[in-house]
Amino acid sequence: MSPTLAVVVKLVSIIALMLTNGVFMIYLLRKVLGHLHIRLGPMHVGPHGILQTMNDVIKLLTKEDLTPRLADKALFFLAPMIVFVPSFMAYLALPFSDTLKATSLETGLLFTFAVLSVVPIGILLAGWSSGNKWGLLGGMRSAAMQIAYEVPLLLSALPVVMLAGTTDLGGIVDAQAGTWLSVIPRWFITNPLIWPTFLIFVIASLIEVNQTPFDMSEAESELVAGFGADYSAMKFGLIYLSEFSNTFVMSALGVTLFFGGWLVPWIPMSWYEAVPVLAPTVFMLKTYLGIVLMWWIRGTYPRVRIDQLMDLGWKRLIPAALVMIVLTGVVDKLIVPLFNGAVSW
Amino acid sequence: MSDARDDIVTVGLLAEGMHDPGVPPAGIRRAPTGVDDLATEHLIVNMGPQHPSTHGVLRMLVELDGEEVKNAEVTLGYLHRGIEKLAEHRRFDALGTLMDRGDYVSGIMGETAVALAVEQLMEIEVPRRARWIRVMMAELNRIATHLLWYGTMGLDTGAMGPFLYAMRDRESLLDILEAVSGARMMFNYVRPGGVVADLPVSIEAKIREFCDAFDTYVDEHDAILAGNEIFQARLDGIGVIDAEMALAFGLTGPNLRASGVDFDLRKRRPYDAYDEMIFDVPLGVTGDAMDRFSVRMEEMRQSSRIIRQCIEGMPEGGYTAKVPKVLKPPAGEVYASVESARGEVGIHLVTDGGTSPYRMHYHGPSLYALQALEDLMPGYLLADGCIMIGSADIMLGEVDR
Numbered sequence: 206m207s208p209t210l211a212v213v214v215k216l217v218s219i220i221a222l223m224l225t226n227g228v229f230m231i232y233l234l235r236k237v238l239g240h241l242h243i244r245l246g247p248m249h250v251g252p253h254g255i256l257q258t259m260n261d262v263i264k265l266l267t268k269e270d271l272t273p274r275l276a277d278k279a280l281f282f283l284a285p286m287i288v289f290v291p292s293f294m295a296y297l298a299l300p301f302s303d304t305l306k307a308t309s310l311e312t313g314l315l316f317t318f319a320v321l322s323v324v325p326i327g328i329l330l331a332g333w334s335s336g337n338k339w340g341l342l343g344g345m346r347s348a349a350m351q352i353a354y355e356v357p358l359l360l361s362a363l364p365v366v367m368l369a370g371t372t373d374l375g376g377i378v379d380a381q382a383g384t385w386l387s388v389i390p391r392w393f394i395t396n397p398l399i400w401p402t403f404l405i406f407v408i409a410s411l412i413e414v415n416q417t418p419f420d421m422s423e424a425e426s427e428l429v430a431g432f433g434a435d436y437s438a439m440k441f442g443l444i445y446l447s448e449f450s451n452t453f454v455m456s457a458l459g460v461t462l463f464f465g466g467w468l469v470p471w472i473p474m475s476w477y478e479a480v481p482v483l484a485p486t487v488f489m490l491k492t493y494l495g496i497v498l499m500w501w502i503r504g505t506y507p508r509v510r511i512d513q514l515m516d517l518g519w520k521r522l523i524p525a526a527l528v529m530i531v532l533t534g535v536v537d538k539l540i541v542p543l544f545n546g547a548v549s550w
Numbered sequence: 551m552s553d554a555r556d557d558i559v560t561v562g563l564l565a566e567g568m569h570d571p572g573v574p575p576a577g578i579r580r581a582p583t584g585v586d587d588l589a590t591e592h593l594i595v596n597m598g599p600q601h602p603s604t605h606g607v608l609r610m611l612v613e614l615d616g617e618e619v620k621n622a623e624v625t626l627g628y629l630h631r632g633i634e635k636l637a638e639h640r641r642f643d644a645l646g647t648l649m650d651r652g653d654y655v656s657g658i659m660g661e662t663a664v665a666l667a668v669e670q671l672m673e674i675e676v677p678r679r680a681r682w683i684r685v686m687m688a689e690l691n692r693i694a695t696h697l698l699w700y701g702t703m704g705l706d707t708g709a710m711g712p713f714l715y716a717m718r719d720r721e722s723l724l725d726i727l728e729a730v731s732g733a734r735m736m737f738n739y740v741r742p743g744g745v746v747a748d749l750p751v752s753i754e755a756k757i758r759e760f761c762d763a764f765d766t767y768v769d770e771h772d773a774i775l776a777g778n779e780i781f782q783a784r785l786d787g788i789g790v791i792d793a794e795m796a797l798a799f800g801l802t803g804p805n806l807r808a809s810g811v812d813f814d815l816r817k818r819r820p821y822d823a824y825d826e827m828i829f830d831v832p833l834g835v836t837g838d839a840m841d842r843f844s845v846r847m848e849e850m851r852q853s854s855r856i857i858r859q860c861i862e863g864m865p866e867g868g869y870t871a872k873v874p875k876v877l878k879p880p881a882g883e884v885y886a887s888v889e890s891a892r893g894e895v896g897i898h899l900v901t902d903g904g905t906s907p908y909r910m911h912y913h914g915p916s917l918y919a920l921q922a923l924e925d926l927m928p929g930y931l932l933a934d935g936c937i938m939i940g941s942a943d944i945m946l947g948e949v950d951r
Contacts, residue, residue: 238710241711242710242711242714242715243714243715243718244714338593338595338596339595341593342593342595342614342617342932345616346617417708417709417710418708418780420708427603427932427933427936428932429601429602504710504711505709505711505774506708506709506778506780507704507707507708507709507775507778507780507781507784508707508708508709508780508784508933509780509783509784510783510784510931510933510934511617511931511933512931513780513783513784
């Protein structure tokens with residue numbers, strides 16, 4: 206396969222994955238939330254409503270694409286793409302298995318965080334350009350939030366990087382192979398030193414994916430629909446596809462950093478080669494477990510206020526993350542070597 | 551920029567000399583040349599009448615500095631139907647239908663207010679059983695009303711689950727109310743002289759079943775919101791109404807009791823069979839949103855307690871007094887009030903000896919709570935404003951009449 210063709214195939218596969226994933230996730234979200242709320246979710250289009258999302262996609266595609274009279278037309282058009290493209294790019298470095306990944310980036314973790322941090326800029330633009338005051342408020346909230354959570358999110362990934370010794374996502378997974386005392390998988394989550402870090406990561410990633418305890422930029426009961434108030438048809442579709450895609454990416458990152466990525470404990474490495482679909486399946490299952498966990502929180506919790514979020518981000522998460530980095534460094538580089546390799550992470 | 555003004559109707563705030571955001575006020579340059587020259591303006595947003603957390607068709611003009619509310623002005627009248635005027639052309643036994651459409655989720659209590667007024671004018675002695683049925687229905691209705699408030703309170707804070715859990719319980723309540731009165735919300739069940747029909751057979755079992763289930767559910771409801779740290783952080787210290795302010799604004803009902811004022815018409819001026827019931831009146835301490843929340847949650851428990859007493863001790867007898875087909879109270883004037891789920895619902899009837907009132911005044915509690923909101927909101931964030939509207943439990947059908 207020529208290199209150009211390979212790139213095209215990879216990009217098309219990512220888009221296909223993103224779309225099918227999005228469609229499935231929307232259906233799953235409705236069902237999960239439905240059952241959390243003692244109702245059924247979609248039931249009418251297809252058996253158990255499985256075609257409901259397809260129906261909605263067709264609806265979005267055929268709807269009239271409205272641009273408000275007061276909108277800044279160029280930016281209004283551009284904003285959904287600025288939201289969508291980084292979400293798409295975030296898939297590039299994700300390792301679905303040892304071999305199944307679009308690209309093997311030395312700086313995969315940084316790259317993923319970097320592209321994801323562009324999304325709020327798109328949301329700010331979307332809110333600002335739609336010429337709607339609620340949209341503007343939503344966009345501003347999004348921009349203010351971004352700084353408060355991007356920093357702790359990145360900082361909370363650093364202890365993992367320190368333990369793994371690499372920012373390549375594939376390398377981080379490899380560092381989690383094997384078991385302790387041939388029972389406990391050597392995933393970073395089984396390391397008590399990482400637990401506070403994981404908590405910070407979970408909170409920061411909930412803010413990143415814009416979901417209920419932290420859905421301030423949308424905040425239906427306060428800002429009507431926030432930045433998305435004036436979007437219709439497929440522009441709306443792109444923004445929400447990106448939101449779902451970010452949920453997937455954040456969950457996948459969590460799985461990669463803390464839960465051993467595509468690894469299954471207790472099985473020999475040769476099995477992955479013998480059954481090529483094993484690793485990606487495991488990875489997807491773990492990721493979806495993380496997604497359902499996020500939605501569980503989404504279906505239960507009320508929303509925090511914007512200043513409370515700022516407090517949480519600046520006064521709690523960032524100092525805590527910094528402390529954890531120092532602590533991890535001290536334990537990993539000073540205390541562990543004292544035991545002379547008898548215990549290694 | 552003139553288009554930008556389309557969504558701001560120049561009433562109230564703007565008319566009072568606040569500058570229009572579309573036109574820069576004199577002395578402020580449009581294009582700043584440096585940071586020192588940056589001019590900031592307050593943003594005026596039109597909250598409602600289609601805003602999701604204004605609980606109906608409330609419209610507020612809110613002046614924002616960033617997210618902080620600087621000024622709020624309530625605009626009323628989007629649901630005005632002229633109930634007081636319509637009442638002048640209704641027969642006395644049909645006034646209840648109008649009250650159902652006033653506060654449209656606690657109809658039984660509104661109907662009772664009208665019925666009490668007509669009974670006082672005509673000096674009708676209501677049979678004991680009818681009074682007990684009224685109390686039981688009113689308390690069932692109170693729980694249904696509070697459950698709706700509870701659910702929307704959850705929605706206001708962004709929690710979707712509690713609403714649907716509340717609706718589950720409310721549905722079974724509405725089923726009971728429907729079995730008794732024939733309608734889910736527009737009951738027209740309480741009539742001058744008693745109630746329109748006796749309790750259906752075997753309804754006691756259904757009600758007891760509901761009470762048993764509800765006593766555990768209400769703790770669940772309490773735990774899922776009040777037990778949540780985020781919810782507490784959102785409500786604590788928000789919208790504090792002290793006793794003095796509450797009295798000054800004429801608040802009644804849970805809003806007043808949350809401020810620590812022990813005033814409940816069911817205790818102070820017992821009507822129907824409330825003097826025979828044993829129940830407590832929960833009081834708040836500080837009068838913040840959390841107190842209003844706790845008071846209403848406790849009221850639901852007390853209502854359940856009253857309902858249990860009603861099914862246990864439901865007296866035998868007629869369900870209505872002997873009243874003429876066409877009610878013709880003597881000329882006079884009367885004020886009767888009941889403790890509705892939201893506060894004092896009062897009916898002032900002036901009659902001229904005819905078959906319909908000469909004038910009916912409908913005193914509803916929500917209007918007063920709404921006026922307090924204007925004073926409460928400045929200084930808080932927009933998100934707190936939504937909490938205040940939710941915790942004040944306003945009912946626009948009753949505000950606008």
